[in-house]
Amino acid sequence: MSSVKQNPGLYKIVVTHYVFAAFCFLILSVMMLFSVNAFTGHYFHPQILAITHMAALGWGTMVILGASYQLIPVVLETELYSEKLAWISLGFFLPGLLALVYSFWVFVPGVHMQCGAVLLMLAVILFTVNVYLTGKRKKQQTIQEDFIFSACLCLCFTVALGTALVFNFTIPIFPQDHLHFLKLHAHLGLVGWFLLMLIGVSSKLVPMFLVSSYQKTRLLTASYYLIVIALLLFLVDSYFFGLTFRTYVIFAVGAAGIACYFMFILKCLRSRLRKHIDLPMLSSFLSFILLKIAIMIVPFIIYFHLKNNPATVRFSVIYGEFMLLGWITSLILGQTFKTLPFIVWVKRYEHLTGKFKTPMPADLYANNLLKAQTISFIIFCLAFMPGCYFMTIPLIYIGVAALVVTAILYITNVFIVLFHKTITYGKL
Amino acid sequence: MANFDITDPISFLKEQMMETLRLVTDPELYINIIDLGLVYGIDIDDSKKLVNVKMTLSSSYCPMGESIVSAVKNCIDGHYAGYVTSVALVWDPVWSYDCITEEGKRLLGM
Numbered sequence: 001m002s003s004v005k006q007n008p009g010l011y012k013i014v015v016t017h018y019v020f021a022a023f024c025f026l027i028l029s030v031m032m033l034f035s036v037n038a039f040t041g042h043y044f045h046p047q048i049l050a051i052t053h054m055a056a057l058g059w060g061t062m063v064i065l066g067a068s069y070q071l072i073p074v075v076l077e078t079e080l081y082s083e084k085l086a087w088i089s090l091g092f093f094l095p096g097l098l099a100l101v102y103s104f105w106v107f108v109p110g111v112h113m114q115c116g117a118v119l120l121m122l123a124v125i126l127f128t129v130n131v132y133l134t135g136k137r138k139k140q141q142t143i144q145e146d147f148i149f150s151a152c153l154c155l156c157f158t159v160a161l162g163t164a165l166v167f168n169f170t171i172p173i174f175p176q177d178h179l180h181f182l183k184l185h186a187h188l189g190l191v192g193w194f195l196l197m198l199i200g201v202s203s204k205l206v207p208m209f210l211v212s213s214y215q216k217t218r219l220l221t222a223s224y225y226l227i228v229i230a231l232l233l234f235l236v237d238s239y240f241f242g243l244t245f246r247t248y249v250i251f252a253v254g255a256a257g258i259a260c261y262f263m264f265i266l267k268c269l270r271s272r273l274r275k276h277i278d279l280p281m282l283s284s285f286l287s288f289i290l291l292k293i294a295i296m297i298v299p300f301i302i303y304f305h306l307k308n309n310p311a312t313v314r315f316s317v318i319y320g321e322f323m324l325l326g327w328i329t330s331l332i333l334g335q336t337f338k339t340l341p342f343i344v345w346v347k348r349y350e351h352l353t354g355k356f357k358t359p360m361p362a363d364l365y366a367n368n369l370l371k372a373q374t375i376s377f378i379i380f381c382l383a384f385m386p387g388c389y390f391m392t393i394p395l396i397y398i399g400v401a402a403l404v405v406t407a408i409l410y411i412t413n414v415f416i417v418l419f420h421k422t423i424t425y426g427k428l
Numbered sequence: 429m430a431n432f433d434i435t436d437p438i439s440f441l442k443e444q445m446m447e448t449l450r451l452v453t454d455p456e457l458y459i460n461i462i463d464l465g466l467v468y469g470i471d472i473d474d475s476k477k478l479v480n481v482k483m484t485l486s487s488s489y490c491p492m493g494e495s496i497v498s499a500v501k502n503c504i505d506g507h508y509a510g511y512v513t514s515v516a517l518v519w520d521p522v523w524s525y526d527c528i529t530e531e532g533k534r535l536l537g538m
Contacts, residue, residue: 074491208487211457211536213525273525274457275537342491345455350495354452354502361455428451428503 017066024058109169147200154192226257283334290326465527
Protein backbone atom coordinates (compact mmCIF):
# COMPACT_ATOMS: atom_id res chain seq x y z
CA MET A 1 0.00 0.00 0.00
CA SER A 2 1.23 3.42 -0.75
CA SER A 3 -0.11 6.77 0.24
CA VAL A 4 1.21 9.65 2.35
CA LYS A 5 0.91 8.87 6.02
CA GLN A 6 -0.03 11.65 8.41
CA ASN A 7 1.95 11.19 11.60
CA PRO A 8 1.80 13.30 14.79
CA GLY A 9 5.36 14.56 14.32
CA LEU A 10 4.69 15.88 10.84
CA TYR A 11 1.42 17.45 12.02
CA LYS A 12 3.23 19.38 14.77
CA ILE A 13 5.97 20.70 12.51
CA VAL A 14 3.52 21.81 9.81
CA VAL A 15 1.08 23.46 12.22
CA THR A 16 3.89 25.25 14.11
CA HIS A 17 5.01 26.87 10.85
CA TYR A 18 1.46 27.98 10.01
CA VAL A 19 0.99 29.50 13.49
CA PHE A 20 4.27 31.41 13.42
CA ALA A 21 3.53 32.62 9.89
CA ALA A 22 0.09 33.88 10.95
CA PHE A 23 1.65 35.86 13.83
CA CYS A 24 4.34 37.21 11.48
CA PHE A 25 1.59 38.36 9.10
CA LEU A 26 -0.13 40.25 11.93
CA ILE A 27 3.17 41.77 13.08
CA LEU A 28 3.94 42.69 9.45
CA SER A 29 0.65 44.55 9.06
CA VAL A 30 1.23 46.43 12.34
CA MET A 31 4.79 47.29 11.26
CA MET A 32 3.30 48.73 8.06
CA LEU A 33 0.83 50.79 10.10
CA PHE A 34 3.77 52.46 11.86
CA SER A 35 5.67 53.06 8.61
CA VAL A 36 3.07 54.61 6.31
CA ASN A 37 5.30 57.58 5.37
CA ALA A 38 8.17 55.28 4.44
CA PHE A 39 6.12 53.90 1.52
CA THR A 40 6.34 57.24 -0.27
CA GLY A 41 10.14 57.21 -0.35
CA HIS A 42 13.02 55.03 -1.58
CA TYR A 43 12.92 51.28 -0.98
CA PHE A 44 16.33 51.33 0.65
CA HIS A 45 14.88 52.54 3.93
CA PRO A 46 15.30 50.78 7.33
CA GLN A 47 11.58 50.24 7.89
CA ILE A 48 10.95 49.10 4.33
CA LEU A 49 13.86 46.66 4.59
CA ALA A 50 12.45 45.30 7.88
CA ILE A 51 8.93 45.01 6.41
CA THR A 52 10.20 43.37 3.22
CA HIS A 53 12.14 40.75 5.17
CA MET A 54 9.23 40.13 7.53
CA ALA A 55 6.96 39.64 4.50
CA ALA A 56 9.40 37.51 2.51
CA LEU A 57 10.77 35.39 5.35
CA GLY A 58 8.36 35.51 8.30
CA TRP A 59 5.20 35.35 6.20
CA GLY A 60 5.86 33.95 2.71
CA THR A 61 8.80 31.64 3.36
CA MET A 62 7.53 30.45 6.76
CA VAL A 63 4.21 29.26 5.27
CA ILE A 64 5.96 27.72 2.28
CA LEU A 65 8.41 25.85 4.53
CA GLY A 66 5.54 24.51 6.67
CA ALA A 67 3.37 23.61 3.70
CA SER A 68 6.39 22.02 1.98
CA TYR A 69 6.85 19.50 4.78
CA GLN A 70 3.26 18.42 4.14
CA LEU A 71 3.07 18.86 0.38
CA ILE A 72 6.53 17.96 -0.92
CA PRO A 73 5.95 14.29 0.03
CA VAL A 74 2.67 14.53 -1.94
CA VAL A 75 4.26 16.24 -4.93
CA LEU A 76 7.38 14.04 -4.97
CA GLU A 77 5.35 10.95 -4.01
CA THR A 78 7.61 9.85 -1.18
CA GLU A 79 7.89 10.44 2.57
CA LEU A 80 9.76 13.36 4.19
CA TYR A 81 13.39 12.46 4.85
CA SER A 82 13.66 13.85 8.40
CA GLU A 83 11.35 15.63 10.83
CA LYS A 84 14.30 16.31 13.13
CA LEU A 85 16.05 18.32 10.41
CA ALA A 86 12.81 20.29 9.95
CA TRP A 87 12.70 21.20 13.66
CA ILE A 88 16.39 22.19 13.72
CA SER A 89 15.82 24.33 10.65
CA LEU A 90 12.91 26.10 12.37
CA GLY A 91 15.06 26.49 15.49
CA PHE A 92 17.60 28.48 13.43
CA PHE A 93 15.01 30.27 11.31
CA LEU A 94 12.98 31.95 14.07
CA PRO A 95 15.76 33.67 16.07
CA GLY A 96 17.47 34.51 12.77
CA LEU A 97 14.33 36.19 11.47
CA LEU A 98 13.74 38.18 14.67
CA ALA A 99 17.36 39.35 14.86
CA LEU A 100 17.43 40.37 11.20
CA VAL A 101 14.09 42.18 11.12
CA TYR A 102 14.75 44.03 14.39
CA SER A 103 18.24 45.06 13.25
CA PHE A 104 16.81 46.42 10.00
CA TRP A 105 14.01 48.25 11.83
CA VAL A 106 16.41 50.09 14.17
CA PHE A 107 19.09 49.90 11.49
CA VAL A 108 22.07 48.73 13.49
CA PRO A 109 24.12 46.72 11.00
CA GLY A 110 26.24 45.05 13.64
CA VAL A 111 26.64 41.64 15.17
CA HIS A 112 22.88 41.03 15.70
CA MET A 113 22.11 41.54 12.03
CA GLN A 114 25.05 39.34 11.05
CA CYS A 115 24.06 36.55 13.49
CA GLY A 116 20.48 36.74 12.21
CA ALA A 117 21.62 36.37 8.61
CA VAL A 118 23.92 33.43 9.45
CA LEU A 119 21.15 31.64 11.39
CA LEU A 120 18.78 32.09 8.46
CA MET A 121 21.39 30.71 6.10
CA LEU A 122 21.84 27.60 8.27
CA ALA A 123 18.05 27.16 8.40
CA VAL A 124 17.57 27.26 4.63
CA ILE A 125 20.56 24.97 4.02
CA LEU A 126 19.01 22.37 6.37
CA PHE A 127 15.65 22.75 4.61
CA THR A 128 17.30 22.26 1.21
CA VAL A 129 19.19 19.18 2.42
CA ASN A 130 15.92 17.74 3.76
CA VAL A 131 14.11 18.34 0.45
CA TYR A 132 17.04 16.96 -1.58
CA LEU A 133 17.23 13.77 0.50
CA THR A 134 13.44 13.40 0.29
CA GLY A 135 13.52 13.62 -3.50
CA LYS A 136 16.54 11.30 -3.73
CA ARG A 137 14.40 8.44 -2.39
CA LYS A 138 12.41 8.51 -5.55
CA LYS A 139 13.53 7.14 -8.92
CA GLN A 140 11.16 8.81 -11.34
CA GLN A 141 11.99 12.44 -12.07
CA THR A 142 9.19 14.92 -12.70
CA ILE A 143 9.17 18.55 -13.78
CA GLN A 144 7.74 19.45 -10.34
CA GLU A 145 10.91 18.06 -8.79
CA ASP A 146 13.03 20.32 -11.04
CA PHE A 147 11.00 23.36 -10.00
CA ILE A 148 11.27 22.51 -6.30
CA PHE A 149 15.00 21.69 -6.24
CA SER A 150 15.87 24.77 -8.30
CA ALA A 151 13.74 26.89 -5.95
CA CYS A 152 15.55 25.51 -2.89
CA LEU A 153 18.94 26.21 -4.47
CA CYS A 154 17.84 29.76 -5.29
CA LEU A 155 16.68 30.21 -1.69
CA CYS A 156 20.16 29.21 -0.49
CA PHE A 157 21.83 31.61 -2.96
CA THR A 158 19.39 34.40 -2.02
CA VAL A 159 20.13 34.06 1.68
CA ALA A 160 23.88 33.66 1.03
CA LEU A 161 23.93 36.86 -1.02
CA GLY A 162 21.77 38.57 1.60
CA THR A 163 24.21 37.49 4.32
CA ALA A 164 27.10 38.85 2.29
CA LEU A 165 25.21 42.15 1.88
CA VAL A 166 24.66 42.29 5.66
CA PHE A 167 28.39 41.83 6.27
CA ASN A 168 29.08 44.37 3.52
CA PHE A 169 27.58 47.08 5.76
CA THR A 170 30.55 46.81 8.12
CA ILE A 171 33.25 44.93 6.16
CA PRO A 172 33.57 46.02 2.50
CA ILE A 173 33.10 42.83 0.46
CA PHE A 174 31.61 44.08 -2.80
CA PRO A 175 33.42 46.56 -5.03
CA GLN A 176 30.15 47.88 -6.50
CA ASP A 177 27.21 49.77 -5.12
CA HIS A 178 25.13 47.97 -2.43
CA LEU A 179 21.91 48.61 -4.42
CA HIS A 180 23.41 46.82 -7.44
CA PHE A 181 23.53 43.56 -5.47
CA LEU A 182 20.18 44.24 -3.80
CA LYS A 183 18.57 43.85 -7.25
CA LEU A 184 20.17 40.45 -7.72
CA HIS A 185 19.28 39.40 -4.16
CA ALA A 186 15.63 40.46 -4.66
CA HIS A 187 15.22 38.65 -7.98
CA LEU A 188 16.91 35.48 -6.81
CA GLY A 189 14.35 35.49 -4.00
CA LEU A 190 11.24 36.55 -5.91
CA VAL A 191 11.78 34.65 -9.14
CA GLY A 192 14.19 31.92 -8.08
CA TRP A 193 12.65 30.98 -4.75
CA PHE A 194 9.01 32.08 -4.68
CA LEU A 195 8.08 31.78 -8.35
CA LEU A 196 9.77 28.42 -9.01
CA MET A 197 8.55 26.91 -5.74
CA LEU A 198 4.97 28.13 -6.13
CA ILE A 199 4.78 26.97 -9.75
CA GLY A 200 6.26 23.58 -8.81
CA VAL A 201 3.82 22.92 -5.99
CA SER A 202 0.74 24.53 -7.55
CA SER A 203 1.21 22.64 -10.83
CA LYS A 204 0.47 19.47 -8.87
CA LEU A 205 -2.12 20.85 -6.45
CA VAL A 206 -4.26 23.02 -8.74
CA PRO A 207 -5.21 20.09 -11.06
CA MET A 208 -5.78 17.97 -7.94
CA PHE A 209 -8.11 20.48 -6.28
CA LEU A 210 -9.95 21.29 -9.53
CA VAL A 211 -10.10 17.60 -10.53
CA SER A 212 -8.72 18.54 -13.89
CA SER A 213 -8.19 15.97 -16.63
CA TYR A 214 -5.30 17.95 -18.17
CA GLN A 215 -2.20 15.82 -17.56
CA LYS A 216 0.38 17.08 -20.08
CA THR A 217 3.57 18.66 -18.74
CA ARG A 218 4.92 20.23 -21.95
CA LEU A 219 3.87 23.74 -20.93
CA LEU A 220 5.40 23.30 -17.48
CA THR A 221 8.69 22.11 -18.96
CA ALA A 222 8.78 25.13 -21.27
CA SER A 223 7.89 27.38 -18.34
CA TYR A 224 10.70 25.93 -16.20
CA TYR A 225 13.45 26.35 -18.81
CA LEU A 226 12.34 29.83 -19.91
CA ILE A 227 12.18 31.15 -16.33
CA VAL A 228 15.50 29.57 -15.29
CA ILE A 229 17.27 30.82 -18.44
CA ALA A 230 15.83 34.32 -17.93
CA LEU A 231 16.89 34.35 -14.29
CA LEU A 232 20.45 33.21 -15.06
CA LEU A 233 20.79 35.69 -17.94
CA PHE A 234 19.46 38.49 -15.74
CA LEU A 235 21.89 37.67 -12.91
CA VAL A 236 24.94 37.49 -15.19
CA ASP A 237 24.02 40.39 -17.46
CA SER A 238 22.98 42.82 -14.76
CA TYR A 239 25.98 41.84 -12.57
CA PHE A 240 28.39 42.89 -15.29
CA PHE A 241 26.46 45.60 -17.14
CA GLY A 242 23.53 46.66 -14.93
CA LEU A 243 20.14 47.23 -16.61
CA THR A 244 20.50 47.68 -20.38
CA PHE A 245 18.32 47.27 -23.48
CA ARG A 246 19.14 43.56 -23.28
CA THR A 247 17.14 43.45 -20.04
CA TYR A 248 13.96 43.86 -22.14
CA VAL A 249 14.84 40.67 -24.05
CA ILE A 250 15.63 38.79 -20.83
CA PHE A 251 12.34 40.02 -19.37
CA ALA A 252 10.50 38.78 -22.48
CA VAL A 253 12.03 35.29 -22.04
CA GLY A 254 10.97 35.16 -18.38
CA ALA A 255 7.50 36.55 -19.16
CA ALA A 256 7.08 33.83 -21.83
CA GLY A 257 7.89 31.25 -19.15
CA ILE A 258 5.25 32.66 -16.82
CA ALA A 259 2.79 32.82 -19.74
CA CYS A 260 3.35 29.06 -20.26
CA TYR A 261 2.45 28.49 -16.61
CA PHE A 262 -0.70 30.61 -16.94
CA MET A 263 -1.67 28.61 -20.03
CA PHE A 264 -1.21 25.41 -18.04
CA ILE A 265 -3.49 26.76 -15.28
CA LEU A 266 -6.05 27.85 -17.89
CA LYS A 267 -6.06 24.39 -19.46
CA CYS A 268 -6.54 22.82 -16.02
CA LEU A 269 -9.39 25.23 -15.36
CA ARG A 270 -11.08 24.48 -18.68
CA SER A 271 -10.79 20.72 -18.31
CA ARG A 272 -11.85 20.63 -14.67
CA LEU A 273 -14.46 18.09 -13.68
CA ARG A 274 -15.46 19.97 -10.58
CA LYS A 275 -17.38 23.00 -11.80
CA HIS A 276 -17.82 24.76 -8.47
CA ILE A 277 -14.82 26.88 -7.47
CA ASP A 278 -14.62 27.62 -3.75
CA LEU A 279 -13.43 30.81 -2.06
CA PRO A 280 -9.87 29.61 -1.29
CA MET A 281 -9.39 28.74 -4.98
CA LEU A 282 -10.86 32.10 -6.04
CA SER A 283 -8.32 33.81 -3.80
CA SER A 284 -5.60 31.81 -5.53
CA PHE A 285 -6.86 32.97 -8.93
CA LEU A 286 -6.83 36.58 -7.66
CA SER A 287 -3.15 36.03 -6.86
CA PHE A 288 -2.47 35.15 -10.52
CA ILE A 289 -4.03 38.47 -11.59
CA LEU A 290 -1.80 40.30 -9.12
CA LEU A 291 1.24 38.45 -10.48
CA LYS A 292 0.28 39.51 -14.01
CA ILE A 293 0.08 43.16 -12.90
CA ALA A 294 3.49 42.87 -11.22
CA ILE A 295 4.98 41.47 -14.45
CA MET A 296 3.46 44.29 -16.50
CA ILE A 297 5.24 46.85 -14.27
CA VAL A 298 8.73 45.48 -15.07
CA PRO A 299 9.14 47.13 -18.54
CA PHE A 300 8.36 50.50 -16.92
CA ILE A 301 11.09 49.96 -14.31
CA ILE A 302 13.62 49.17 -17.07
CA TYR A 303 12.42 52.08 -19.25
CA PHE A 304 12.66 54.71 -16.50
CA HIS A 305 15.96 53.28 -15.27
CA LEU A 306 17.49 53.59 -18.74
CA LYS A 307 16.19 57.18 -18.94
CA ASN A 308 17.68 57.91 -15.47
CA ASN A 309 14.19 58.92 -14.44
CA PRO A 310 13.55 58.72 -10.64
CA ALA A 311 10.12 57.23 -11.44
CA THR A 312 11.98 53.90 -11.63
CA VAL A 313 12.12 53.87 -7.80
CA ARG A 314 8.33 54.32 -7.56
CA PHE A 315 7.69 51.53 -10.03
CA SER A 316 10.21 49.28 -8.21
CA VAL A 317 8.35 49.83 -4.91
CA ILE A 318 4.98 49.05 -6.53
CA TYR A 319 6.46 45.99 -8.27
CA GLY A 320 7.77 44.62 -4.94
CA GLU A 321 4.40 45.30 -3.30
CA PHE A 322 2.47 43.49 -6.02
CA MET A 323 4.83 40.52 -5.77
CA LEU A 324 5.10 40.14 -1.99
CA LEU A 325 1.93 41.71 -0.60
CA GLY A 326 -0.22 41.02 -3.64
CA TRP A 327 0.60 37.76 -5.41
CA ILE A 328 2.28 35.77 -2.61
CA THR A 329 -0.03 37.03 0.15
CA SER A 330 -3.19 36.38 -1.85
CA LEU A 331 -2.03 32.88 -2.71
CA ILE A 332 -1.25 32.09 0.94
CA LEU A 333 -4.53 33.63 2.18
CA GLY A 334 -6.43 31.26 -0.10
CA GLN A 335 -4.31 28.12 0.00
CA THR A 336 -4.07 28.13 3.82
CA PHE A 337 -7.78 27.25 3.90
CA LYS A 338 -7.28 24.57 1.30
CA THR A 339 -4.38 22.84 3.06
CA LEU A 340 -4.70 23.50 6.83
CA PRO A 341 -8.29 22.19 7.23
CA PHE A 342 -7.21 18.96 5.48
CA ILE A 343 -4.24 18.53 7.79
CA VAL A 344 -6.39 19.07 10.89
CA TRP A 345 -9.31 17.02 9.51
CA VAL A 346 -7.10 13.98 8.93
CA LYS A 347 -5.89 14.16 12.54
CA ARG A 348 -9.36 14.61 14.04
CA TYR A 349 -11.53 12.44 11.81
CA GLU A 350 -9.46 9.76 10.11
CA HIS A 351 -10.43 7.12 12.72
CA LEU A 352 -14.12 8.12 12.56
CA THR A 353 -14.68 8.20 8.80
CA GLY A 354 -16.89 5.42 7.52
CA LYS A 355 -18.41 4.93 11.00
CA PHE A 356 -20.01 8.30 11.68
CA LYS A 357 -21.24 11.27 9.71
CA THR A 358 -18.47 13.83 10.16
CA PRO A 359 -17.86 17.42 9.04
CA MET A 360 -15.83 17.79 5.84
CA PRO A 361 -12.48 19.66 5.80
CA ALA A 362 -14.17 22.76 4.36
CA ASP A 363 -16.48 22.85 7.41
CA LEU A 364 -13.55 23.42 9.74
CA TYR A 365 -13.02 27.09 8.93
CA ALA A 366 -15.52 29.94 9.30
CA ASN A 367 -16.65 30.72 5.77
CA ASN A 368 -17.99 34.18 6.75
CA LEU A 369 -14.61 35.14 8.18
CA LEU A 370 -12.96 33.94 4.98
CA LYS A 371 -15.36 36.07 2.91
CA ALA A 372 -14.64 39.11 5.11
CA GLN A 373 -10.90 38.40 4.88
CA THR A 374 -11.07 38.26 1.06
CA ILE A 375 -13.02 41.55 0.91
CA SER A 376 -10.64 43.36 3.27
CA PHE A 377 -7.66 42.06 1.27
CA ILE A 378 -9.19 43.37 -1.97
CA ILE A 379 -9.71 46.76 -0.25
CA PHE A 380 -6.03 46.65 0.75
CA CYS A 381 -4.97 46.07 -2.86
CA LEU A 382 -7.28 48.76 -4.24
CA ALA A 383 -6.16 51.39 -1.70
CA PHE A 384 -2.55 50.58 -0.83
CA MET A 385 -0.99 50.01 -4.27
CA PRO A 386 -2.45 53.19 -5.88
CA GLY A 387 -1.76 55.05 -2.60
CA CYS A 388 1.93 54.18 -2.85
CA TYR A 389 2.09 55.05 -6.55
CA PHE A 390 0.39 58.45 -6.14
CA MET A 391 2.04 58.94 -2.71
CA THR A 392 -1.35 59.61 -1.11
CA ILE A 393 -0.99 59.05 2.63
CA PRO A 394 -4.75 58.66 3.43
CA LEU A 395 -5.07 55.93 0.78
CA ILE A 396 -2.02 54.14 2.17
CA TYR A 397 -3.56 54.35 5.67
CA ILE A 398 -6.86 52.87 4.42
CA GLY A 399 -4.95 50.09 2.67
CA VAL A 400 -2.79 49.23 5.67
CA ALA A 401 -5.81 49.34 8.01
CA ALA A 402 -7.54 46.87 5.68
CA LEU A 403 -4.43 44.67 5.81
CA VAL A 404 -4.48 44.71 9.64
CA VAL A 405 -8.15 43.61 9.48
CA THR A 406 -7.20 40.90 6.96
CA ALA A 407 -4.44 39.65 9.28
CA ILE A 408 -6.76 39.60 12.33
CA LEU A 409 -9.44 37.68 10.39
CA TYR A 410 -6.82 35.31 9.00
CA ILE A 411 -5.24 34.50 12.36
CA THR A 412 -8.69 34.06 13.96
CA ASN A 413 -9.73 31.61 11.25
CA VAL A 414 -6.44 29.72 11.51
CA PHE A 415 -7.07 29.23 15.25
CA ILE A 416 -10.70 28.23 14.58
CA VAL A 417 -9.34 25.43 12.38
CA LEU A 418 -6.61 24.43 14.83
CA PHE A 419 -8.90 24.35 17.88
CA HIS A 420 -11.70 22.56 16.08
CA LYS A 421 -13.31 20.02 18.42
CA THR A 422 -14.22 16.63 16.99
CA ILE A 423 -17.97 16.30 16.39
CA THR A 424 -20.08 13.64 14.72
CA TYR A 425 -23.65 13.73 13.39
CA GLY A 426 -24.69 10.20 14.27
CA LYS A 427 -23.81 6.77 12.88
CA LEU A 428 -23.62 6.13 9.16
CA MET B 429 -16.00 -0.74 -11.94
CA ALA B 430 -16.72 -4.09 -10.23
CA ASN B 431 -18.55 -6.93 -11.98
CA PHE B 432 -20.77 -9.47 -10.25
CA ASP B 433 -21.39 -13.07 -11.15
CA ILE B 434 -24.99 -14.05 -10.57
CA THR B 435 -23.98 -17.69 -10.09
CA ASP B 436 -21.73 -16.68 -7.21
CA PRO B 437 -23.65 -17.43 -3.97
CA ILE B 438 -22.26 -14.38 -2.23
CA SER B 439 -22.72 -11.98 -5.10
CA PHE B 440 -25.71 -10.44 -3.32
CA LEU B 441 -23.57 -9.72 -0.25
CA LYS B 442 -20.88 -8.23 -2.47
CA GLU B 443 -23.46 -6.01 -4.12
CA GLN B 444 -24.77 -5.01 -0.70
CA MET B 445 -21.27 -4.13 0.54
CA MET B 446 -20.64 -2.16 -2.63
CA GLU B 447 -23.79 -0.15 -1.94
CA THR B 448 -22.69 0.34 1.68
CA LEU B 449 -19.42 1.80 0.44
CA ARG B 450 -21.43 4.63 -1.12
CA LEU B 451 -21.43 6.01 2.44
CA VAL B 452 -17.71 6.72 2.12
CA THR B 453 -17.17 10.10 0.49
CA ASP B 454 -14.09 11.83 -0.82
CA PRO B 455 -13.55 14.70 1.67
CA GLU B 456 -12.58 17.18 -1.04
CA LEU B 457 -15.08 16.32 -3.76
CA TYR B 458 -18.01 15.26 -1.56
CA ILE B 459 -18.65 12.36 -3.96
CA ASN B 460 -18.84 8.78 -2.78
CA ILE B 461 -15.96 6.50 -3.73
CA ILE B 462 -18.18 4.16 -5.79
CA ASP B 463 -19.29 6.95 -8.12
CA LEU B 464 -15.71 8.19 -8.27
CA GLY B 465 -14.80 4.73 -9.58
CA LEU B 466 -12.19 4.12 -6.90
CA VAL B 467 -13.43 0.64 -5.92
CA TYR B 468 -12.43 -2.11 -8.36
CA GLY B 469 -13.96 -5.08 -6.56
CA ILE B 470 -14.71 -6.97 -3.37
CA ASP B 471 -13.57 -10.49 -2.43
CA ILE B 472 -15.33 -12.24 0.41
CA ASP B 473 -14.18 -15.37 2.21
CA ASP B 474 -17.46 -16.18 3.92
CA SER B 475 -16.09 -19.14 5.89
CA LYS B 476 -13.40 -17.01 7.54
CA LYS B 477 -15.52 -13.82 7.49
CA LEU B 478 -12.81 -11.95 5.64
CA VAL B 479 -13.49 -9.10 3.22
CA ASN B 480 -10.90 -7.73 0.86
CA VAL B 481 -11.69 -4.48 -0.93
CA LYS B 482 -9.65 -3.90 -4.07
CA MET B 483 -9.48 -0.20 -4.73
CA THR B 484 -7.31 2.62 -5.97
CA LEU B 485 -6.75 6.31 -5.26
CA SER B 486 -6.80 9.23 -7.65
CA SER B 487 -3.02 9.51 -7.17
CA SER B 488 -0.61 7.10 -5.51
CA TYR B 489 0.31 9.74 -2.93
CA CYS B 490 -3.14 11.21 -2.54
CA PRO B 491 -3.05 13.30 0.67
CA MET B 492 -6.42 11.87 1.65
CA GLY B 493 -5.43 8.29 0.83
CA GLU B 494 -4.99 7.05 4.39
CA SER B 495 -8.30 8.47 5.56
CA ILE B 496 -10.23 7.04 2.59
CA VAL B 497 -8.72 3.58 3.21
CA SER B 498 -9.51 3.85 6.92
CA ALA B 499 -13.09 4.92 6.11
CA VAL B 500 -13.57 1.87 3.86
CA LYS B 501 -12.45 -0.50 6.64
CA ASN B 502 -14.57 1.29 9.26
CA CYS B 503 -17.60 1.27 6.99
CA ILE B 504 -17.60 -2.48 6.25
CA ASP B 505 -16.57 -3.50 9.79
CA GLY B 506 -19.29 -1.25 11.24
CA HIS B 507 -22.10 -2.50 9.01
CA TYR B 508 -21.26 -6.20 8.78
CA ALA B 509 -20.63 -7.49 12.29
CA GLY B 510 -18.13 -10.32 12.48
CA TYR B 511 -16.42 -9.50 9.18
CA VAL B 512 -12.84 -8.29 9.14
CA THR B 513 -11.94 -5.97 6.29
CA SER B 514 -8.64 -5.40 4.56
CA VAL B 515 -7.97 -3.01 1.72
CA ALA B 516 -5.65 -3.74 -1.18
CA LEU B 517 -4.59 -0.61 -3.02
CA VAL B 518 -3.96 -1.44 -6.66
CA TRP B 519 -2.49 0.80 -9.35
CA ASP B 520 -3.32 -1.28 -12.38
CA PRO B 521 -5.49 -0.10 -14.02
CA VAL B 522 -4.52 3.44 -13.09
CA TRP B 523 -7.52 5.54 -12.06
CA SER B 524 -8.53 8.13 -14.64
CA TYR B 525 -11.41 10.56 -15.03
CA ASP B 526 -13.13 8.00 -17.24
CA CYS B 527 -13.66 5.83 -14.14
CA ILE B 528 -16.20 8.33 -12.75
CA THR B 529 -19.75 7.07 -13.20
CA GLU B 530 -22.49 9.07 -14.91
CA GLU B 531 -23.99 9.77 -11.48
CA GLY B 532 -20.57 10.93 -10.24
CA LYS B 533 -20.27 13.30 -13.21
CA ARG B 534 -23.74 14.62 -12.48
CA LEU B 535 -22.81 15.20 -8.84
CA LEU B 536 -19.67 17.03 -9.95
CA GLY B 537 -21.89 19.38 -11.94
CA MET B 538 -20.66 18.22 -15.35
